[in-house]
Amino acid sequence: MVLEWVDFPLPGGPKRRMFIFSPIVIYIFWLKYLLVMPMELRSGYVRASGYANKIRKVLFAVTRGKVDPKEVVRAAAELNQYLFEKLREMGVRKEDVVRISIGFSIEAGEIVWDYDSLRIEVYRREEEERLAQAMEEVEEREKALDEVIKELEKLAEQLRALSDEIVEKVEKLKQEHSGLKLRAEE
Amino acid sequence: MVLEWVDFPLPGGPKRRMFIFSPIVIYIFWLKYLLVMPMELRSGYVRASGYANKIRKVLFAVTRGKVDPKEVVRAAAELNQYLFEKLREMGVRKEDVVRISIGFSIEAGEIVWDYDSLRIEVYRREEEERLAQAMEEVEEREKALDEVIKELEKLAEQLRALSDEIVEKVEKLKQEHSGLKLRAEE
């Protein structure tokens, strides 16, 4: 009865030999393959003190439009927790520079880390003084950027509130002082 | 067993003699009295051609904050339909001036017209030429006002859309380029 079999590669895991019984089953596997996207996250060089932010930012950038922001925050927090333990075990200090890469897949809207593919490079400050210093500078610049973005965010929120107020006031003008068709009448 | 009775005035209707048996019953009547607000709508002088808009505007103004806008639109449409028939029966022409008043109550968020209290005054153009002319002028001015409000409404809607875009762009800036805490993390 069995027509054929395939080696179906699970993302970031071992292959599994599947016995195919009918076209329907093939179709289901094909669908699943479409939904599971194998991807990679690379932190680039970053000071150990800033790895968590970097992981989150890069994850946001590479999953933009594919994953709900809340899931990105959750997945980043999960990985960062794991990395925190690992880096502590390795005796990494915050002034050292690290470079992290890990594979992951998006399954039904969820980010699934492939911890087996995790790779951490560590550069001690005393051995790579200039690299450490350069990344420290980058970090400082990003703090200044954060300040501007924070201010801009407040202004943008004020703008939204003000827009709503203006829209509401114009609506009042329309309801009580004009003969225009109202939205509620359409 | 009966302790006392009260004449409870139904809004816009006859009084009904109530026999009170207990404080509970009194409390229920008091509650109902709070929920049922007897009110009046007066159109003021208006050209017959513009009575419908006027009714709606005045209804919006007098029920502001008490009734859902959709219910105002519905109730105004109901009354205007009724008035349309009445004015036709009375042989009112669009160049005549009318003045309409009617009682209503708000019951559980709904506007209930008291048609028994409806009063319509009609002033024929040939007899009240100046009044008719004055109201025609008012109508024309309101058309000009409508134009400005329409333009302002378009601008306000553009503003809201633009605000949303700016907020979104700043959020992107924050997610991908900063170490700031995201809303989703809080």
Add this chain to the structure above:
Amino acid sequence: MVLEWVDFPLPGGPKRRMFIFSPIVIYIFWLKYLLVMPMELRSGYVRASGYANKIRKVLFAVTRGKVDPKEVVRAAAELNQYLFEKLREMGVRKEDVVRISIGFSIEAGEIVWDYDSLRIEVYRREEEERLAQAMEEVEEREKALDEVIKELEKLAEQLRALSDEIVEKVEKLKQEHSGLKLRAEE
């Protein structure tokens, strides 16, 4: 030597017989005719208490795009001062209704009233009760409109200030955190 003559009508004044000597002179008269626009202002029916506002609003509407707003304010004030005296002389009370019309011309950006063409109609309240009452209602409605416009004006000014702040903040972002070409470099 004289080729022809024309009766040139001065705006709001007597005609003057002009002897034309050359095409240049004709051209000058034609130019002047273009610059001098004879126009009329009609207040429509209005309560005596509100004539000044009405005059100003109508003047703004009919001269829009042709005259500087400051000149409109000045010319309206001039006419209203004149009307104030006239209406007092005529014994008009604030509850009466008036209707005013006057010719004017725009000469080199200035509004010149033709006081000879001024026409004032007065309707006493006791004789035209309904007209007076209708105009009183209109006045009250306009006061409510004023309230909304005032609020909207405040919001619009806040919007302008906020926009400037956002533009400035984005400019700062650009200057200090990006490699984009600045306006000052173009």
Add this chain to the structure above:
Amino acid sequence: MVLEWVDFPLPGGPKRRMFIFSPIVIYIFWLKYLLVMPMELRSGYVRASGYANKIRKVLFAVTRGKVDPKEVVRAAAELNQYLFEKLREMGVRKEDVVRISIGFSIEAGEIVWDYDSLRIEVYRREEEERLAQAMEEVEEREKALDEVIKELEKLAEQLRALSDEIVEKVEKLKQEHSGLKLRAEE
């Protein structure tokens, strides 16, 4: 006649012994000292390909509020031109990393470079592979940031234009449909 002398330090240059003749002269020197602010610009580590942008950004940040933006752009262009020649003479390639520092002063609103204090460090890619790679990553991230800022800038300009339109429309509403005092009347 000479009462005393001082060693006046010229910004970024040698001291000069000054003979003081009167309090007036002292006052003049004190004033000049206030107007001449000796400062320093440090590029930090940066890929040679991006030194010009970096110089400009840092100059904007350190002179913010003290110098006109146009002067900042001019002074940055002047220094960058000078650096371009220097780096070419030194055989620096765009993939190398450099670190530049130079003193300058602000005299009567103008940025004056103290070229004698210029210091350029060069790190060849082959010798500092990781540093070069890290700075390349930084550069790429900044390009992504530039994109978002560019979009945000466009939105901010649209916002400003829209705000102006709304303010104008509300002004029209006020002029032609309300009895409110106009700005021109105040």
